[in-house]
Amino acid sequence: MKRLELTAAELLGVRFAHSPMAEVVTSTIALRGALWMYARWRDRVSCGVRRARLDTFWSVFDTPTGAVPDFLSPVPGVPRPSLDDELRVIAATPLDRVEAELAAAGVPVRDPAALRSSLVSEIRRYYQLAVAPLMPRLRAAADGEIAARALAAADHGPRSLLSDLHPRLHWDPDALRLDYLKDGEHPPWSLDGHRLALLPSGFAGPVAWVVAAPDGRALWFPPRAYGRLWSAPEPPPAALSSLLGATRAAVLTMLSVPASTGDVASSLGLAPATASHHLTALRDAGLLAAHRTGRRLQYHRTDLGDRLCQAA
Template structure:
């Protein structure tokens, strides 16, 4: 059990953000584990990640103590930071802090500057392979979660912001309590003058974590629709995206099963006109065909479309 006392002023200062580095860190848990929501994603990216030469990355992100250094997860200063912005903050971490947190994680280094430089480069590489292909769905799920929380707050007041946030979180009249998977009490959690940032993360899965450092306080938790997020069709192979473009490749991948324009738009979070444009282009290229089923026009891949997709 971990307990965070919240005053009325603290509650009014709660804010949301969607952090690329939070997704990077939590995705490594999903890649190393066996949680079912991530099975298709693991199958798609595991081999490429293994070939990517990420020795420093894994030494620090999968340390002997199991505790990832806090300098890798700066609390966002903006609602929608870019990975490049967060990496600049990480690269600017004082070397004394890097050295101390690496030692605490069980990976001491005599060259913290070299480790930091390698980490930044390898995080970029890992993100490109493992996170970027699913980034649109991660951002969409986070945005939907934030919008839903805003509506709750507008309808029922600030305290409703934390109600039902996660099954392991309990909100009582003066504190937020997080039940950890391991038994026993944990040291009290204090905001210490910082605002609390709530960071919905699609890779958090069923878990929630608190992050505290000298730079801020954050709570990572899964958005309400994280199960549907991972049930959606996985993005197409990178080679196919390089030929067709990421969105058009995603449309072709989706059409393993017959789908209407509306189905494609809903599955890929596209405007109907945009989905129609991509379907028309794929049909004109001979990669999909359309046939009526009752009142619906359904598109599916042709043999040529199947072969191109499978080669990707």
């Protein structure tokens, strides 16, 4: 168990971001694991990753202790950093920190400067092979999670940002408590003057992670309905189809993961104007909400939409 005491000011300072490096780190764990939702992705990328001969990459991401060095998890300073933004931070990591964190993870280092340079190059290659094709979908899921939590905070207050973030995360009663999968106490956790960054990650699986690095504090967690990121759209329940009509029920069902009008039209074989008509009707009924990401308008289910799908 790990506890974080949060003052009212610290709770109000909580922020969200989506980190490509968080997806890189968690995806390496998913690639080496056996969770069912990543099976098709593992089958698709494993061969290419093996052929890429990422020796330095795997020596650092698959360490003898199982720990990934903190310098590979820079806490984003902006909500939507690019991989290049984060790699610049990693490339500027002081060499004594690189050496110390790798040594703590059981990785011997003869030339930390050469290792750091090679690592940045290999992270980029791994990302292009394993993560980049999924990044629009991963980012849409993260954006939907962030938008839904912003709405909840507006309706129910700032504590709702964290109240149901993860099944192993609880208020106790003045502190945030993270119950780990393994028993035992863990070192105390403090913000130490930093703002807490919440980073939804589609590759996080069923786990939440704490990142306590010199440059900030973060909590990685899976966005809602993360398992559906990796599966084909499910047919809507018959009861939902009877209530809404088959097409609108299909639209509402697929929006467990946020999507644009074009995404909905493509997935369901609809004309864009038809998809837009159904999305507008569902939004007007309070079952969907929309948020703008750049030039794209992304739709996601509201709490009412979630409850209706679960009830059906």
